[in-house]
Amino acid sequence: MxxxxxxxxxxxxxxxxxxxxxxxxxxxGAVTADYECDPEEIVKILNEALATELVCVMRYRRHFxxxxxxxxxxxxxEFLAHxxxxxxxxxxxxxxxxxxxxxxxxxxxxxxxxxxxEYVPGKDLKDMIKENLVAERxxxxxxxxxxxxxxxxxxxxxxxxxxxxxxxxxxxxxxxxLLQ
Numbered sequence: 001m002x003x004x005x006x007x008x009x010x011x012x013x014x015x016x017x018x019x020x021x022x023x024x025x026x027x028x029g030a031v032t033a034d035y036e037c038d039p040e041e042i043v044k045i046l047n048e049a050l051a052t053e054l055v056c057v058m059r060y061r062r063h064f065x066x067x068x069x070x071x072x073x074x075x076x077x078e079f080l081a082h083x084x085x086x087x088x089x090x091x092x093x094x095x096x097x098x099x100x101x102x103x104x105x106x107x108x109x110x111x112x113x114x115x116x117x118e119y120v121p122g123k124d125l126k127d128m129i130k131e132n133l134v135a136e137r138x139x140x141x142x143x144x145x146x147x148x149x150x151x152x153x154x155x156x157x158x159x160x161x162x163x164x165x166x167x168x169x170x171x172x173x174x175x176x177x178l179l180q
Contacts, residue, residue, distance in 0.1 A: 021033045021034075028101060029099065029101065030099045030100070030156075031099075031100055031101055035154070036153035036154065037150065037153045037154045037157075039100045039101055039102065040102070042100055042150070042154060042157060043097050043100050043101070043102030043103075045146055045149070046093050046096060046097045046100075046102070046157070047097065047102070047104065047105040047114060048114050048115070048116060048142075049093050049116075049142070049143070049146065049161075049164075050090055050093045050094055050097065050104055050105065050106075051105070051110075051111050051112075051114035051115040051116075052114075052115045052116045052117050052138075052139055052142060053086050053087070053089045053090035053093060054086075054090050054106070054111055054115070055111060055112060055115040055117050055118070055119050055135075056082075056083075056086040056117055056135055056139065057083050057086045057087045057090065058119060059117075059119050059120065059121075059131070059132065059135065060079045060080070060082045060083035060086060060132065061079075061080070061083045062121060063076075063079045063122060063128040063131075063132065064076050064077075064079040064080040064083060066121070066122070066128070067079060067125055067128065068124075068125065069124070069125050071125075072125055075125060075128075075129065075178060078174060078178065079128070079132070082132070082171050082174070085167055085171070089164045089167070092160055092163075092164065093160070093164075094106075096156070096157055096160055099156075100157075116138050116139065116142040117134075117135035117138045117139055118131075118134075118135065118138075120134075120135075126179070129175050129178045129179050130175075130179060132171075132175050133172060133175035133176055133179065136168055136169075136171045136172035136175060137172055139168045140165060140168050140169055140172060143161050143162075143164060143165040143168060144165065146161050147161050147162060147165065
């Protein structure tokens with residue numbers, strides 16, 4: 001493939017070579033010859049993210065059902081909304097894992113050991129909010145580390161993680177506001 005130039009130069013790609021490479025290892029689906037990451041390593045990282053999201057789904061869902069006391073109804077609704085968003089994240093991560101030729105690890109026996117966030121039930125509404133905030137802060141740091149590790153080598157995974165990170169930051173802000 002000819003080198004690509006920026007600016008006023010024309011973009012030129014060797015279409016013939018691209019077509020030939022596309023036919024090689026066709027069973028690998030989206031993982032093409034120019035994929036710069038180790039797919040197995042990225043799948044391992046994404047399975048940790050998947051476990052983290054699923055633990056957060058379950059923690060938020062428990063907190064939704066267990067929320068009691070003054071203002072608990074609005075806080076419970078926030079917990080439910082976050083649980084649903086975390087499930088959406090889990091779906092995106094699982095889909096990306098399969099695109100990379102891996103298998104989403106949904107084994108409940110090892111879920112909490114692979115999760116970066118903890119499953120802490122919380123004893124009262126304030127404690128539940130605090131534990132969700134702690135978990136969001138862990139998720140934020142985890143996603144930033146994953147994004148930094150991937151760099152520019154896998155733009156699709158990076159973009160997905162950046163989108164999830166933005167929502168996790170919103171969740172942390174929501175929980176911090178509820179604590180005040």
